[in-house]
Amino acid sequence: MMAFFWYCEFLLWLVAVGLAAADLKLDCGPDHVTLVWSDSRSQADTSLFRLGSCFPTTFTPREVFFNVELDDCNFRRLVSGNDLNYTNDLFYVSSPDSYVLPFTLPVVCSYQRPKNWYPMLYEPVSSTYGVEDLEFHIELMNANFSGPAETSSFPLGSMIPIKASVDAVAHQPLLLLLEECVAATTSNLEVAVETYTIITNKGCLVDSKITRSKFEQRQKPSELQLSLQAFRFGLGQEVYIHCTMSAWDPNGVDSTKKACHYVKDHGWELLDNPVYSSICDCCDSSCKTRRARSPGTGNGLSQKAVIGPLTITDLA
Template sequence: MMASLWCRALLVSFILLAASSVHADMKLDCKPGMVSLVWTEGRSRVDTSMFRLGNCPPTATSAREATFTVELHDCNFMAMVTGSQLVYSNALTYLSESKGHTFIQPVVCVFERPKEYHPILYDPVFASFGTSNLVFHMALMNEDFSGPAESTLFALGSFIPIMARVDQVTHQPLLLLMEECVATTTPQLHADSLSYQIITNKGCLSDSKRSRSRFEPREVPSEMLLSLQAFRFALGEEVFIHCKLVAWDPEGLDTNKKACNFVHGHGWQLLDNPAFSNLCDCCETSCKSRWTRSTRSGKHGVTQNAVLGPLTITEE
């Protein structure tokens, strides 16, 4: 019965680099609990052993092919529940010793969600929204951000690791920003919702001024890591974190599109280039929008709302 409910697996795969669609071919077979991927490389001087599916090396290689046969709970696959769908996403990358990751190929398996399916710990812990060939993700992570969180219970004062990411398909490289974030006790935002402000003023981590919360240094532009110190809000209740995520032109940072930490003893600091921390000066007042540079113009990026949870903050 379970197998029959999972049989409607759909493949969503995109080539980020136009040249790669000419010189390579990918075959993906999504099955319940397992995925098989064969990448056939048409170009010479490519070491197929340097391909990675998430953090997994190939299970077999030849001069032209890299083959992966792995389980969906391995290789840092991201699992998310969205309505009637169960989605697993990852990325195929190529490691170059001189240039790091020089290739990114999104890998997504979409299944019909079985009626009796319930995530072991939370539903959903991943939020995913797609628009204009961009897919946004937000997830609770373990303490070193190497994989999904194993629990949604966080002791007061401990850190809640949060990852936000945008998968880019045909767009130019974009910078991910967390523009606004608020914690509430409801999965939907309402005007009268009990709330706790986390990120305000177009990217100012206001919670870092009253705690040890911080944006972690970036490893890739399309991803943000937030270490959020568990706060005294709705203790013992279900908490949801609502965020506005923005995929933005990395050359278009200004007072309205930025990521700012408050560093105790030093003041506000711009995450991506401390030399331009003056962009964070408005964090103490009001960072007003300038409509000519708004995402609504379509010239600089795309904005999406996401909700993460539920999670619970406890006294112990």
């Protein structure tokens, strides 16, 4: 997975009484992890050990063995300076009739980050169909939106440049909008325990009311650039941004099809024509959805997409 010179080290802390005598061995390979927990005196049921989301590779009454890929088991990746850290938890789930209480052991593999290496960015490309084929894109960009981002690690409070676009071949001109966006610490929004709302209410950038987040001036109708201020939600973890993108007739903008952000000391402003910013008044209440029109009269097409993982790091 990583074709570069690497070194590894590990940190394992015992956090439960009575486990100090346990023997733990961790071998951090270039793209895999081997972990062995053994204790000849323990009454723990070794079948109940888990490494993240992974079950043991093999186990005996006194030993549990894991041989897993770094891409598996929900390992969390954090880039910090010259270090590339993969973290997870070895935990014992116990059973109702067991004398051994549940416990957790943090696991960390640290690698040297090569100077010419950057984390891979997940850039989903989705398609939907209407009058003609449409292809939606969303990706992290560099600071001036001139090209793809070279890192997916952002200090708390810095700006995260995001560009969304739609390719419309042999289609009438379309306006690209972001209807909803939330952040989560999982790529599967259905299992997310907590989320952080960024855009809601059919195009209201609510995050701009409390941060410096804003929509940038459009370069073309089919593109939308968002400068998102790095938030505290999911700090130090892998974060995924889930969005619903839509493409509409540029002349059909209304309270349910818009891009609005909050300007300090001014209020809500419509990106594409501030003169009609009253369209954004519903951002503080509810922007109701109108009945969909037929494709022949400019009905929009939408697509869900995910961007990530990215990591927000604490300045301290």
